[in-house]
Amino acid sequence: MLQVVGETDSESDVENATDDGIYCATCGYMVTRARWRLSMNGHEHVLFNPAGQVFRVLCYREATGAVDRGVPTDEFSWFKGYLWNFALCRRCGNHLGWRFTGDSEPALFFGLIKGKLTFRSGANPED
Ligand code: JO2
Numbered sequence: 001m002l003q004v005v006g007e008t009d010s011e012s013d014v015e016n017a018t019d020d021g022i023y024c025a026t027c028g029y030m031v032t033r034a035r036w037r038l039s040m041n042g043h044e045h046v047l048f049n050p051a052g053q054v055f056r057v058l059c060y061r062e063a064t065g066a067v068d069r070g071v072p073t074d075e076f077s078w079f080k081g082y083l084w085n086f087a088l089c090r091r092c093g094n095h096l097g098w099r100f101t102g103d104s105e106p107a108l109f110f111g112l113i114k115g116k117l118t119f120r121s122g123a124n125p126e127d
Pocket of ligand 1: 049075076077079098
């Protein structure tokens with residue numbers, strides 16, 4: 001009977017892996033992961049807010065490196081049936097996008113501004 005001994009990748013190693021990490025472009029903190037990409041009639045959207053600002057918005061199921069701020073509102077919501085509030089970088093507080101919540105699946109997702117993210121680990125935001 002052969003027994004495999006020694007170290008194997010634990011669940012937490014996998015959970016902690018940053019190979020697909022996506023980071024705050026300002027401070028480098030890991031905000032989300034490629035594996036959490038979500039399509040809401042598309043992953044990437046070009047959207048305007050009431051102030052006339054244009055955003056390239058990417059949708060993710062989760063963004064552990066973001067904190068939400070403010071009272072969710074449905075005013076000007078880009079996604080029908082969803083309330084939004086602000087999503088800020090958990091480390092530097094930069095505005096990264098919006099957190100969306102609703103009654104149907106998915107009940108929660110994040111719309112993150114492409115230009116506020118970097119897809120390179122350890123990228124120097126000054127580069
Ligand atoms: C989210 C911002 C937005 C809206 C905004 C600042 C102020 C206001 C901002 N539709 N929200 C969404 N506001 C997005 C939007 O689903 O318009 O862009 O309504 O006073 O994030 O800069």
